[in-house]
Amino acid sequence: MSMTVSLVFLAVLMAAFGGWLFSHSINVRPWEAQAAGVESRQMPRAATAPRVGLAVFLAVVTSLFALTISAYLMRQEMAHDWRPLAVPGLLWWNSACLVLGSVALQLAWRAARHEQPARLLRGLLAGGGLTIAFILGQALAWWQLQAAGHYLAANPANAFFFLLTALHAVHLLGGLFVWSRCLFRLQQGATPGAIRQSVELCALYWHFLLVVWGILFVLLLRT
Amino acid sequence: MADHGQHSVPHAPAGEFDDMELVHPKTFIGKYIWSQDAKVIAIQYGVTAIAIGLVALVLSILMRLQLGFPNTFSLIDPSSYLQYVTMHGMIMVVYLLTALFLGAFGNYLIPLMCGARDMAFPYLNMLSYWFYLAAVLILMASFFVPGGATGAGWTLYPPQAISPGTPGIDGGILLMFASLSVFIAGFTMGGLNYVVTVLQARTRGMTLMRLPLTIWGIFMATVMALLAFPALLVAILMMLCDMLLGTSFFMPEMLNLGEQSGHEGGSPLLYQHLFWFFGHPEVYIVALPAFGIVSDILATHARKNIFGYRMMVWAIIIIGVLSFVVWAHHMFVSGMNPYFGFLFATTTLIIAVPTAIKVYNWVLTLWRGNIRLTVPMLFAIGFIFTFVNGGLSGLFLGNVTVDVPLADTYFVVGHFHMVMAVAPVLVVFGAIYHWYPKITGRMMDDTLGKVHFWVTFLGTYAIFYPMHFMGFAGVPRRYYGYGETGYIADSMQTLNAFMSVAAIIVALVQLVFFYNLVRSYFHGREAGPNPWQATTLEWQTEHTPPRHGNFGAQLPVVYRWAYDYSVPGAKQDFLPQNMPPEAVEADDAAPRRSS
Secondary structure: OOOHHHHHHHHHHHHHHHHHHHHHHOOOOOOOOOOOOHHHHOOOOOOOHHHHHHHHHHHHHHHHHHHHHHHHHHHHHHOOOOOOOOOOOHHHHHHHHHHHHHHHHHHHHHHHHOOOHHHHHHHHHHHHHHHHHHHHHHHHHHHHHHHOOOOOOOOHHHHHHHHHHHHHHHHHHHHHHHHHHHHHHHHOOOOHHHHHHHHHHHHHHHHHHHHHHHHHHHHHHHO | OOOOOOEEEOOOOEOOEOOOOEEEOOOHHHHHHOOOOHHHHHHHHHHHHHHHHHHHHHHHHHHHHHHHOOOOOOOOOHHHHHHHHHHHHHHHHHHHHHHHHHHHHHHHHHHHHHOOOOOOOHHHHHHHHHHHHHHHHHHHHOOOOOOOOOOOOOOOOOOHHHOOOOOOOOOHHHHHHHHHHHHHHHHHHHHHHHHHHHHHOOOOOOOHHHOOHHHHHHHHHHHHHHHHHHHHHHHHHHHHHHHHOOOOOOOOOOEEOOEEOOOOOOOHHHHHHHHHHHHHHHHHHHHHHHHHHHHHHHHHHHOOOOOOHHHHHHHHHHHHHHHHHOHHHHHOOOOOOHHHHHHHHHHHHHHHHHHHHHHHHHHHHHOOOOOOOOHHHHHHHHHHHHHHHHHHHHHHHHOHHHHHHHOOEHHHHHHHHHHHHHHHHHHHHHHHHHHHHHHHOEOOOHHHHHHHHHHHHHHHHHHHHHHHHHHHOOOEOOOOOOOOOOOOOOHHHHHHHHHHHHHHHHHHHHHHHHHHHHHHHHHOOEOOOOOOOOOOHHHHOOOOOOOOOOOOOOOOOOOOOOOOEOOOOEOOOEOOOOOOHHHOOEOOOOOOOOO
16 A cells, blocks of 8 residues: 555554653652653753754654655556656756755755855755755756646646655745745855854755755656 | 843752753732743743633534524624634633643643742743734634635645635634644744753753653643644744745645736645644643643542553654655545555554553543542543543544545544644643642632533534534535525434533533633632642642742652552552652551641
């Protein structure tokens, strides 16, 4: 059953959560009063609130994509009108842009850690620019498909192609909003250290969306 | 969102734990309208949810008037009846119960019970409420567009939800989709806050296994909602594409008045899978916070520690996980491989195990407790009865062979109203009576509360118990009228009239509750900081109601769990969570220590 995709994601997530909780509840006697220990937060030191917030948000986004992929596979099985779509070659170039964008933001994060404003600015600009190129490239691929007669409503494979790429692009646009705020703050004279947190979250978010795109691309190529 | 003269004031840190900087607005608007204080946001959520819930209550009375006294009221025609059914269901489940438990109780209780000054991301928290308000307004607007609100049923099944002949096809259904999308966006912002606050902002000493069960229930429900709502969002987006762009995700080939619809090959079953992947966890999103709150009310008012705390926590988590693998039991009559039917019937019945553990533990908490029959306690005990009754009829519907004849009859309506409408609403009332003294500083009137409880409790049984019987008799749900249906006995009409009268009485007695709510705010008895002598941190605040920042200069430090009631050897019958072991007075000590 195609819902397996979503269920596997949920199972992995819940197993991780259950394991973490188990490690903090086994051998614990909650009814015993004790002086409060320093470690009572029970979260790893590296887990800051913004990072945990991002992780939770990424879980929500993963759920959204896993369910859409489930729907994709189910719709493919359920009726016999599925005509696979020849994926435009342009998507390979777009993918390359997104990979480079992710690398650039990783470099920007590194520059922010090392207090290098010029490199940070270059990394941010390259990352955002390549992402905008990716989104424009996706729009061009849509236009090519339309021009070749692969209309959105003509076939479920086409409809899902548009839906999946659009959902992914919308998430990138959301990322670009945060990216533009980073850039703005940097232009206003913020130090690299001051926006490090935002740059870090951007980089992690971009890596995540790159992985999502990789999965979607493989799915589109293979079905 | 202009800066209303806000500035940040650092607070004294508590031990090794980072304290947060709060935004301190000076203007009225900054304090009470665009507020970033979780307590104010909680009240905004609560007031909005209850207001919209009253709309849904009125809709249910309109439905009952038609069912009890058919064709007496010219206002109600078949189309508007379907609109009432749809809007009543959707409002009650999503806009009232989800928003009230997570938005209102979540916002009020999470920071206070965890010992935090506020939510982790206060600005996002504020946005969450305004998205919710926008969603409610969009939904209400759908009553006023041409063609009115959608009448597709709260499940919004395609193809009929977007096909000609269904009420609200012009604008109502679009506004429903828009409203739900905005709600989901807003909820995601709020939900992020609840999860991160519970994980990150617990005060020193507040380990996971010392969290009150209310927090566990709200936390797990939020995690589930964050993972389940995307299914609804995907389904809505796909149906919007079918409706506006002519795709065929869900829409099969159809003939309408002899004309081809233009869709082909779409699968309505696909929608049902997505919808119920959200829809079933939604039941537990409403139930888990109720479970948690009831546990805390029972322990406090029975002066006993909750029986099997760790089992209660794990039961909440196991119920949450299992609720994601039972969705297809809503689709037994939609057509599926019989082996899947067997699989889903099995998982459904397995959920009964952790649920039964919880019920037994509640009852065992009461066993030999020093029970104080306060109004919150009455509602909590009423919940146990109602939840067990509703849960038992769930065992019938969880079995494929029994479900098939009972599907789409009043038995189903009776079942889910007992288990996920009346039961959680009893908890909502119990929780309001319980925490009202902290929120306002005044007690609610006891006599009025008891009148409210007994009429509501008995009245809901008068409404929903006969529905099970009607279901066995084969009376179908969602029907405006039964016409010349030969097999439905005339006595069913008498029963319907009786249920409608009961429904009107129950609706009217809610006025007593609102009167009590408003009157007590001005004239209620002064509550003091801890009128129920409870242990959790929200009762130990410096001020009542708690001020912005919740606690004084120092955050509280937690030394014990939330259930130290009637501890052997201690003089006081309750030990607050922030009372150090060395401060506990032994039983034989002469002067009694005030808390």
